[in-house]
Amino acid sequence: MLNLCTFKTILKVIKSLNMKFATISCTLLGLFPVVFTSCNQADRITAEKIKKAVDEIWVVDTHEHFPAESSRLEANADFFTLVIGYLQADLISSGMSDDELEFMLDNKKTDEERWKIFAKYWDLSKHTGYGQCLKETVKGLFGIDEITEKTFPSINERMKETNRQKDWYQYVLKEKSHIDVSIVDPLGTYSHPDTVYPSEMFVKVRRFNNFINVTKSGIAAIGVQNNQIILSLNDYLVALDTAFEKAVTQEKIVGIKSGLAYGRKIYFEDVSAEEAAPLFSKVQLAKPLNGNEYKKLSDFMMHKVIQRAEKYSLPIQIHTGLLSGNFRGNPIENTNAIHLSNLFLKYRKAKFVIFHGSYPYMAELTYLAKHYPNVYIDMCWMHIVSPSASTRYLEEWLLTVPSNKILAFGGDASIEWAYGHVVLARKIITEVLVKMVGDGRFSETEAIVIADRILRKNAIDLFKLKKVDDQWHRPL
Protein backbone atom coordinates (compact mmCIF):
# COMPACT_ATOMS: atom_id res chain seq x y z
CA MET A 1 0.00 0.00 0.00
CA LEU A 2 1.24 3.49 -0.85
CA ASN A 3 1.54 5.21 2.51
CA LEU A 4 1.96 8.93 3.10
CA CYS A 5 5.69 8.71 3.68
CA THR A 6 6.25 6.84 0.40
CA PHE A 7 4.04 9.23 -1.52
CA LYS A 8 5.76 12.34 -0.15
CA THR A 9 9.21 10.95 -0.89
CA ILE A 10 8.24 10.11 -4.48
CA LEU A 11 6.90 13.64 -4.97
CA LYS A 12 10.17 15.07 -3.67
CA VAL A 13 12.19 12.92 -6.06
CA ILE A 14 10.03 13.99 -9.00
CA LYS A 15 10.43 17.65 -8.08
CA SER A 16 14.19 17.41 -7.64
CA LEU A 17 14.64 15.60 -10.94
CA ASN A 18 12.39 18.11 -12.68
CA MET A 19 11.34 15.39 -15.09
CA LYS A 20 9.03 15.58 -18.02
CA PHE A 21 5.69 13.89 -17.50
CA ALA A 22 6.40 11.10 -20.03
CA THR A 23 9.45 9.92 -18.17
CA ILE A 24 7.88 10.13 -14.72
CA SER A 25 5.90 6.93 -14.82
CA CYS A 26 8.86 4.79 -15.88
CA THR A 27 11.05 6.32 -13.17
CA LEU A 28 8.30 5.84 -10.58
CA LEU A 29 8.07 2.15 -11.35
CA GLY A 30 11.80 1.79 -10.84
CA LEU A 31 11.98 3.89 -7.68
CA PHE A 32 8.93 2.51 -5.95
CA PRO A 33 10.39 -0.64 -4.39
CA VAL A 34 13.47 1.24 -3.09
CA VAL A 35 11.48 4.11 -1.63
CA PHE A 36 8.85 1.76 -0.21
CA THR A 37 11.44 -0.36 1.59
CA SER A 38 13.32 2.59 3.07
CA CYS A 39 10.07 4.26 4.17
CA ASN A 40 8.81 1.11 5.79
CA GLN A 41 12.04 0.88 7.65
CA ALA A 42 11.84 4.54 8.71
CA ASP A 43 8.25 3.99 9.89
CA ARG A 44 9.34 0.96 11.87
CA ILE A 45 12.17 2.84 13.55
CA THR A 46 9.79 5.68 14.46
CA ALA A 47 7.26 3.20 15.84
CA GLU A 48 9.95 1.50 17.91
CA LYS A 49 11.22 4.82 19.27
CA ILE A 50 7.72 5.92 20.30
CA LYS A 51 6.97 2.53 21.86
CA LYS A 52 10.19 2.65 23.86
CA ALA A 53 9.49 6.20 25.03
CA VAL A 54 5.91 5.34 26.08
CA ASP A 55 7.04 2.16 27.86
CA GLU A 56 9.67 4.07 29.82
CA ILE A 57 7.34 6.74 31.22
CA TRP A 58 6.80 6.57 34.97
CA VAL A 59 3.06 6.92 34.94
CA VAL A 60 0.87 8.92 37.31
CA ASP A 61 -2.18 6.70 37.83
CA THR A 62 -5.04 9.15 38.39
CA HIS A 63 -7.61 6.81 39.92
CA GLU A 64 -7.61 3.70 42.09
CA HIS A 65 -9.54 2.23 45.03
CA PHE A 66 -6.79 -0.04 46.36
CA PRO A 67 -7.35 -1.53 49.79
CA ALA A 68 -4.56 -0.88 52.28
CA GLU A 69 -1.77 -3.38 51.59
CA SER A 70 -2.03 -5.05 55.00
CA SER A 71 -5.67 -6.06 54.42
CA ARG A 72 -5.06 -7.19 50.83
CA LEU A 73 -2.33 -9.51 52.06
CA GLU A 74 -4.46 -10.82 54.91
CA ALA A 75 -7.23 -11.79 52.46
CA ASN A 76 -7.19 -15.34 51.10
CA ALA A 77 -6.18 -14.47 47.57
CA ASP A 78 -6.50 -17.12 44.87
CA PHE A 79 -7.24 -17.24 41.14
CA PHE A 80 -10.78 -15.91 41.71
CA THR A 81 -9.41 -12.79 43.41
CA LEU A 82 -8.30 -11.90 39.89
CA VAL A 83 -11.87 -12.29 38.61
CA ILE A 84 -12.76 -8.82 39.87
CA GLY A 85 -16.19 -7.15 39.68
CA TYR A 86 -15.66 -5.79 36.15
CA LEU A 87 -15.00 -9.22 34.70
CA GLN A 88 -17.79 -10.70 36.80
CA ALA A 89 -20.12 -8.19 35.09
CA ASP A 90 -19.03 -9.46 31.66
CA LEU A 91 -19.53 -13.06 32.79
CA ILE A 92 -23.03 -12.19 33.99
CA SER A 93 -23.68 -10.28 30.78
CA SER A 94 -22.77 -13.43 28.84
CA GLY A 95 -25.28 -15.51 30.83
CA MET A 96 -23.80 -16.50 34.21
CA SER A 97 -26.58 -16.68 36.82
CA ASP A 98 -26.40 -15.09 40.27
CA ASP A 99 -26.24 -18.58 41.82
CA GLU A 100 -23.33 -19.55 39.59
CA LEU A 101 -21.52 -16.33 40.50
CA GLU A 102 -22.03 -17.01 44.20
CA PHE A 103 -20.73 -20.55 43.76
CA MET A 104 -17.69 -19.39 41.78
CA LEU A 105 -16.72 -16.90 44.46
CA ASP A 106 -17.23 -19.33 47.35
CA ASN A 107 -13.80 -20.51 48.50
CA LYS A 108 -15.34 -23.37 50.45
CA LYS A 109 -16.18 -25.11 47.17
CA THR A 110 -13.49 -27.08 45.37
CA ASP A 111 -11.23 -25.26 42.92
CA GLU A 112 -12.25 -27.66 40.14
CA GLU A 113 -15.97 -26.95 40.57
CA ARG A 114 -15.36 -23.21 40.69
CA TRP A 115 -13.16 -23.35 37.59
CA LYS A 116 -15.83 -25.25 35.63
CA ILE A 117 -18.35 -22.46 36.09
CA PHE A 118 -15.80 -19.77 35.29
CA ALA A 119 -14.56 -21.56 32.18
CA LYS A 120 -18.01 -21.77 30.59
CA TYR A 121 -18.46 -17.99 30.56
CA TRP A 122 -14.77 -17.07 30.24
CA ASP A 123 -14.83 -18.64 26.83
CA LEU A 124 -17.52 -16.12 25.83
CA SER A 125 -15.90 -13.09 27.47
CA LYS A 126 -12.15 -13.47 27.12
CA HIS A 127 -11.97 -11.21 24.06
CA THR A 128 -13.38 -8.11 25.86
CA GLY A 129 -11.17 -5.40 27.33
CA TYR A 130 -11.61 -6.93 30.78
CA GLY A 131 -10.70 -10.38 29.44
CA GLN A 132 -7.62 -8.97 27.74
CA CYS A 133 -6.62 -7.18 30.93
CA LEU A 134 -6.82 -10.40 32.93
CA LYS A 135 -4.74 -12.26 30.34
CA GLU A 136 -2.14 -9.48 30.25
CA THR A 137 -2.01 -9.46 34.06
CA VAL A 138 -1.47 -13.22 34.36
CA LYS A 139 1.10 -13.17 31.57
CA GLY A 140 3.11 -10.29 33.01
CA LEU A 141 2.94 -11.11 36.72
CA PHE A 142 3.20 -14.90 36.55
CA GLY A 143 4.68 -15.62 33.12
CA ILE A 144 1.65 -17.73 32.10
CA ASP A 145 0.46 -17.03 28.56
CA GLU A 146 -3.03 -18.54 28.54
CA ILE A 147 -5.79 -19.03 31.07
CA THR A 148 -6.92 -22.63 30.57
CA GLU A 149 -7.91 -25.66 32.61
CA LYS A 150 -4.26 -26.73 32.44
CA THR A 151 -2.74 -23.44 33.63
CA PHE A 152 -5.46 -22.65 36.19
CA PRO A 153 -3.83 -24.60 39.10
CA SER A 154 -0.51 -22.77 38.64
CA ILE A 155 -2.18 -19.35 38.48
CA ASN A 156 -4.19 -20.27 41.56
CA GLU A 157 -1.02 -21.29 43.41
CA ARG A 158 0.87 -18.16 42.33
CA MET A 159 -1.95 -15.94 43.57
CA LYS A 160 -1.96 -17.74 46.94
CA GLU A 161 1.78 -17.10 47.17
CA THR A 162 1.26 -13.34 46.75
CA ASN A 163 -0.28 -13.32 50.23
CA ARG A 164 3.06 -14.27 51.63
CA GLN A 165 5.06 -11.98 49.36
CA LYS A 166 6.37 -8.95 51.16
CA ASP A 167 6.13 -5.65 49.32
CA TRP A 168 3.63 -7.04 46.78
CA TYR A 169 2.28 -3.53 46.08
CA GLN A 170 5.77 -2.15 45.53
CA TYR A 171 6.62 -5.05 43.21
CA VAL A 172 3.46 -4.80 41.08
CA LEU A 173 3.09 -1.04 40.93
CA LYS A 174 6.67 0.16 40.79
CA GLU A 175 8.83 -2.66 39.47
CA LYS A 176 6.38 -4.23 37.03
CA SER A 177 4.06 -1.39 36.07
CA HIS A 178 6.32 1.67 36.31
CA ILE A 179 3.55 3.53 38.08
CA ASP A 180 5.22 6.31 40.05
CA VAL A 181 2.23 7.34 42.14
CA SER A 182 -1.47 6.44 42.27
CA ILE A 183 -4.23 8.81 43.29
CA VAL A 184 -6.38 6.68 45.58
CA ASP A 185 -10.07 7.22 46.25
CA PRO A 186 -10.42 4.92 49.28
CA LEU A 187 -13.79 3.27 49.68
CA GLY A 188 -15.63 1.82 52.69
CA THR A 189 -13.48 1.27 55.76
CA TYR A 190 -10.38 2.33 53.85
CA SER A 191 -11.78 5.84 53.58
CA HIS A 192 -11.03 6.33 57.28
CA PRO A 193 -8.38 9.06 57.51
CA ASP A 194 -6.11 6.74 59.51
CA THR A 195 -5.77 4.13 56.73
CA VAL A 196 -2.12 4.09 55.73
CA TYR A 197 -1.27 4.68 52.08
CA PRO A 198 2.53 5.08 51.97
CA SER A 199 3.42 8.33 50.25
CA GLU A 200 6.16 6.78 48.10
CA MET A 201 3.35 5.19 46.09
CA PHE A 202 0.08 6.95 46.91
CA VAL A 203 -1.73 10.22 47.42
CA LYS A 204 -5.42 10.48 48.32
CA VAL A 205 -8.62 12.19 47.33
CA ARG A 206 -11.72 12.34 49.52
CA ARG A 207 -15.46 12.22 48.87
CA PHE A 208 -17.86 14.62 50.56
CA ASN A 209 -21.00 12.57 49.83
CA ASN A 210 -21.80 12.47 53.53
CA PHE A 211 -22.38 16.25 53.35
CA ILE A 212 -24.21 16.19 50.00
CA ASN A 213 -26.68 13.39 50.75
CA VAL A 214 -28.25 15.05 53.80
CA THR A 215 -29.80 12.73 56.40
CA LYS A 216 -30.58 13.18 60.10
CA SER A 217 -28.13 10.48 61.20
CA GLY A 218 -25.54 11.89 58.77
CA ILE A 219 -25.83 15.35 60.33
CA ALA A 220 -25.34 13.86 63.80
CA ALA A 221 -22.29 11.87 62.67
CA ILE A 222 -20.74 14.95 61.03
CA GLY A 223 -21.31 16.87 64.28
CA VAL A 224 -19.42 14.21 66.24
CA GLN A 225 -16.57 13.97 63.70
CA ASN A 226 -16.02 17.71 63.71
CA ASN A 227 -16.73 18.26 67.37
CA GLN A 228 -19.49 20.73 66.55
CA ILE A 229 -23.12 21.15 67.49
CA ILE A 230 -25.17 21.41 64.30
CA LEU A 231 -28.49 23.18 64.77
CA SER A 232 -28.90 24.90 61.42
CA LEU A 233 -27.79 24.85 57.79
CA ASN A 234 -25.25 27.52 58.72
CA ASP A 235 -23.71 25.28 61.40
CA TYR A 236 -23.63 22.49 58.81
CA LEU A 237 -21.65 24.70 56.40
CA VAL A 238 -19.21 25.58 59.17
CA ALA A 239 -18.73 21.83 59.70
CA LEU A 240 -18.06 21.48 55.98
CA ASP A 241 -15.36 24.15 56.28
CA THR A 242 -13.78 22.27 59.17
CA ALA A 243 -13.91 18.98 57.24
CA PHE A 244 -12.18 20.55 54.23
CA GLU A 245 -9.55 22.21 56.40
CA LYS A 246 -8.79 18.88 58.12
CA ALA A 247 -8.76 16.91 54.86
CA VAL A 248 -6.28 19.34 53.30
CA THR A 249 -3.95 19.96 56.24
CA GLN A 250 -4.04 16.62 58.09
CA GLU A 251 -5.08 14.02 55.56
CA LYS A 252 -3.24 15.85 52.79
CA ILE A 253 -5.77 15.16 50.06
CA VAL A 254 -4.80 16.26 46.56
CA GLY A 255 -8.34 16.54 45.18
CA ILE A 256 -11.94 15.61 45.81
CA LYS A 257 -14.11 12.94 44.21
CA SER A 258 -17.79 12.64 43.39
CA GLY A 259 -19.41 9.31 42.60
CA LEU A 260 -22.95 10.67 42.70
CA ALA A 261 -23.63 9.57 39.10
CA TYR A 262 -24.35 6.09 40.47
CA GLY A 263 -27.53 7.29 42.10
CA ARG A 264 -28.92 10.36 40.33
CA LYS A 265 -28.86 12.68 37.35
CA ILE A 266 -25.70 14.76 37.53
CA TYR A 267 -27.46 18.06 36.92
CA PHE A 268 -26.92 20.17 40.02
CA GLU A 269 -29.30 23.11 40.09
CA ASP A 270 -28.23 26.38 41.66
CA VAL A 271 -30.45 26.46 44.76
CA SER A 272 -30.49 29.48 47.11
CA ALA A 273 -29.73 29.26 50.85
CA GLU A 274 -33.25 30.61 51.51
CA GLU A 275 -34.70 27.64 49.70
CA ALA A 276 -32.29 25.11 51.22
CA ALA A 277 -32.52 26.19 54.90
CA PRO A 278 -36.13 25.08 55.55
CA LEU A 279 -35.42 21.76 53.79
CA PHE A 280 -32.43 21.22 56.06
CA SER A 281 -34.61 21.97 59.14
CA LYS A 282 -37.16 19.44 57.94
CA VAL A 283 -34.45 16.75 57.81
CA GLN A 284 -33.33 17.67 61.30
CA LEU A 285 -36.87 17.36 62.57
CA ALA A 286 -37.07 13.93 60.93
CA LYS A 287 -39.83 15.12 58.59
CA PRO A 288 -39.64 13.31 55.25
CA LEU A 289 -38.52 15.25 52.16
CA ASN A 290 -40.09 14.41 48.82
CA GLY A 291 -37.80 13.47 45.92
CA ASN A 292 -37.64 16.99 44.54
CA GLU A 293 -36.90 18.53 47.94
CA TYR A 294 -34.19 15.99 48.65
CA LYS A 295 -32.62 16.72 45.25
CA LYS A 296 -32.70 20.49 45.86
CA LEU A 297 -30.92 20.15 49.19
CA SER A 298 -28.28 17.86 47.63
CA ASP A 299 -27.84 20.26 44.71
CA PHE A 300 -27.32 23.13 47.14
CA MET A 301 -24.67 21.16 49.05
CA MET A 302 -22.89 20.06 45.85
CA HIS A 303 -22.39 23.73 44.97
CA LYS A 304 -21.05 24.38 48.49
CA VAL A 305 -18.58 21.49 48.16
CA ILE A 306 -17.39 22.77 44.77
CA GLN A 307 -16.93 26.27 46.19
CA ARG A 308 -14.61 24.88 48.86
CA ALA A 309 -12.68 22.76 46.36
CA GLU A 310 -12.26 25.89 44.24
CA LYS A 311 -11.04 27.84 47.28
CA TYR A 312 -8.35 25.23 48.06
CA SER A 313 -7.51 24.70 44.35
CA LEU A 314 -8.41 21.02 44.69
CA PRO A 315 -9.31 19.35 41.38
CA ILE A 316 -12.77 17.78 41.38
CA GLN A 317 -12.85 14.24 39.99
CA ILE A 318 -16.35 13.41 38.79
CA HIS A 319 -17.63 9.99 37.83
CA THR A 320 -19.53 10.26 34.54
CA GLY A 321 -20.77 7.72 32.02
CA LEU A 322 -20.87 3.96 32.47
CA LEU A 323 -21.79 2.33 35.75
CA SER A 324 -20.09 -0.80 37.02
CA GLY A 325 -21.98 -4.06 37.51
CA ASN A 326 -25.23 -5.08 35.78
CA PHE A 327 -28.83 -3.87 35.96
CA ARG A 328 -28.02 -0.54 37.63
CA GLY A 329 -31.18 1.39 38.37
CA ASN A 330 -29.95 4.85 37.37
CA PRO A 331 -30.64 5.38 33.64
CA ILE A 332 -27.35 5.81 31.80
CA GLU A 333 -28.39 9.13 30.22
CA ASN A 334 -28.37 10.64 33.74
CA THR A 335 -24.59 10.20 33.84
CA ASN A 336 -23.71 12.15 30.68
CA ALA A 337 -21.07 14.80 31.49
CA ILE A 338 -23.07 17.30 29.46
CA HIS A 339 -25.38 17.76 32.50
CA LEU A 340 -22.49 19.40 34.38
CA SER A 341 -22.23 22.40 32.03
CA ASN A 342 -23.81 24.87 34.47
CA LEU A 343 -21.10 24.05 37.02
CA PHE A 344 -18.34 24.58 34.45
CA LEU A 345 -19.82 27.93 33.56
CA LYS A 346 -20.28 29.10 37.13
CA TYR A 347 -17.06 27.90 38.80
CA ARG A 348 -14.43 29.08 36.37
CA LYS A 349 -11.47 28.72 38.72
CA ALA A 350 -12.39 25.15 39.68
CA LYS A 351 -10.79 22.23 37.80
CA PHE A 352 -13.27 19.54 36.75
CA VAL A 353 -11.74 16.17 35.93
CA ILE A 354 -14.27 14.17 33.96
CA PHE A 355 -13.86 10.47 34.53
CA HIS A 356 -13.98 7.49 32.21
CA GLY A 357 -14.10 9.66 29.08
CA SER A 358 -17.80 9.89 29.97
CA TYR A 359 -18.14 6.58 28.05
CA PRO A 360 -20.38 6.13 26.06
CA TYR A 361 -20.73 9.94 25.76
CA MET A 362 -17.22 10.68 24.52
CA ALA A 363 -18.36 13.04 21.77
CA GLU A 364 -20.02 15.36 24.27
CA LEU A 365 -16.88 15.34 26.41
CA THR A 366 -14.78 16.34 23.40
CA TYR A 367 -16.83 19.50 23.15
CA LEU A 368 -16.81 20.19 26.90
CA ALA A 369 -13.03 19.83 27.27
CA LYS A 370 -12.42 21.91 24.17
CA HIS A 371 -14.80 24.68 25.12
CA TYR A 372 -14.27 25.03 28.89
CA PRO A 373 -10.74 25.82 30.13
CA ASN A 374 -11.68 24.25 33.50
CA VAL A 375 -12.64 20.82 32.11
CA TYR A 376 -10.19 17.92 31.82
CA ILE A 377 -10.63 14.49 30.23
CA ASP A 378 -9.62 11.53 32.38
CA MET A 379 -9.46 8.16 30.60
CA CYS A 380 -9.32 6.13 33.83
CA TRP A 381 -11.00 2.70 33.46
CA MET A 382 -11.61 3.41 29.77
CA HIS A 383 -8.83 1.37 28.12
CA ILE A 384 -10.27 -1.86 29.52
CA VAL A 385 -13.92 -0.87 29.09
CA SER A 386 -13.35 -0.44 25.39
CA PRO A 387 -9.85 -0.62 23.91
CA SER A 388 -11.24 0.39 20.51
CA ALA A 389 -13.19 3.43 21.77
CA SER A 390 -10.06 4.49 23.65
CA THR A 391 -8.01 4.26 20.47
CA ARG A 392 -10.55 6.19 18.40
CA TYR A 393 -11.18 8.86 21.00
CA LEU A 394 -7.60 9.42 22.04
CA GLU A 395 -6.94 10.38 18.43
CA GLU A 396 -10.07 12.54 18.33
CA TRP A 397 -9.15 14.27 21.60
CA LEU A 398 -5.56 14.92 20.53
CA LEU A 399 -6.89 16.51 17.35
CA THR A 400 -9.52 18.58 19.15
CA VAL A 401 -8.50 19.33 22.73
CA PRO A 402 -5.23 20.92 23.95
CA SER A 403 -2.87 18.17 25.09
CA ASN A 404 -2.54 19.49 28.66
CA LYS A 405 -6.23 18.63 29.20
CA ILE A 406 -5.95 14.86 28.76
CA LEU A 407 -5.08 12.38 31.52
CA ALA A 408 -4.56 9.04 29.81
CA PHE A 409 -4.34 6.49 32.61
CA GLY A 410 -6.15 5.48 35.76
CA GLY A 411 -6.45 1.80 36.65
CA ASP A 412 -9.66 1.93 38.71
CA ALA A 413 -9.37 -1.78 39.50
CA SER A 414 -7.24 -4.05 41.71
CA ILE A 415 -3.50 -4.01 42.37
CA GLU A 416 -2.91 -6.90 39.97
CA TRP A 417 -5.12 -5.42 37.26
CA ALA A 418 -3.22 -2.11 37.46
CA TYR A 419 -0.39 -4.00 35.75
CA GLY A 420 -2.47 -5.48 32.90
CA HIS A 421 -4.34 -2.22 32.47
CA VAL A 422 -1.25 -0.04 32.18
CA VAL A 423 0.25 -2.46 29.64
CA LEU A 424 -2.91 -2.19 27.49
CA ALA A 425 -3.00 1.60 27.92
CA ARG A 426 0.62 1.99 26.82
CA LYS A 427 -0.14 -0.18 23.78
CA ILE A 428 -3.14 1.95 22.80
CA ILE A 429 -1.30 5.24 23.33
CA THR A 430 1.67 4.00 21.28
CA GLU A 431 -0.62 2.84 18.48
CA VAL A 432 -2.42 6.19 18.32
CA LEU A 433 0.76 8.26 18.40
CA VAL A 434 2.51 6.11 15.78
CA LYS A 435 -0.52 6.49 13.51
CA MET A 436 -0.60 10.24 13.99
CA VAL A 437 3.10 10.59 13.21
CA GLY A 438 2.55 8.39 10.13
CA ASP A 439 -0.31 10.65 9.08
CA GLY A 440 2.05 13.61 9.31
CA ARG A 441 0.14 15.25 12.18
CA PHE A 442 3.01 15.28 14.70
CA SER A 443 6.74 14.83 14.53
CA GLU A 444 8.22 11.91 16.41
CA THR A 445 9.59 14.32 19.04
CA GLU A 446 6.18 15.94 19.51
CA ALA A 447 4.55 12.54 19.92
CA ILE A 448 6.99 11.64 22.70
CA VAL A 449 6.38 14.97 24.48
CA ILE A 450 2.61 14.38 24.26
CA ALA A 451 2.95 10.85 25.67
CA ASP A 452 4.80 12.21 28.68
CA ARG A 453 2.15 14.88 29.18
CA ILE A 454 -0.87 12.60 29.05
CA LEU A 455 0.68 9.82 31.16
CA ARG A 456 2.50 11.91 33.73
CA LYS A 457 3.09 15.64 33.51
CA ASN A 458 -0.54 16.78 33.16
CA ALA A 459 -1.56 14.94 36.33
CA ILE A 460 1.46 16.30 38.24
CA ASP A 461 0.61 19.85 37.18
CA LEU A 462 -3.14 19.56 37.71
CA PHE A 463 -2.93 17.99 41.18
CA LYS A 464 0.17 20.08 42.05
CA LEU A 465 2.09 16.94 43.02
CA LYS A 466 5.67 17.05 44.23
CA LYS A 467 8.09 14.21 44.84
CA VAL A 468 10.67 14.95 47.52
CA ASP A 469 12.99 12.20 48.82
CA ASP A 470 10.78 9.65 47.04
CA GLN A 471 7.69 10.84 48.91
CA TRP A 472 4.75 12.29 47.01
CA HIS A 473 2.72 15.18 48.38
CA ARG A 474 0.89 18.33 47.42
CA PRO A 475 2.54 21.33 49.06
CA LEU A 476 0.06 23.45 51.04
Ligand SMILES: [Zn+2]
Ligand atom coordinates in the same frame (compact mmCIF):
# COMPACT_ATOMS: atom_id res chain seq x y z
ZN1 LIG B 1 -13.51 4.34 40.43
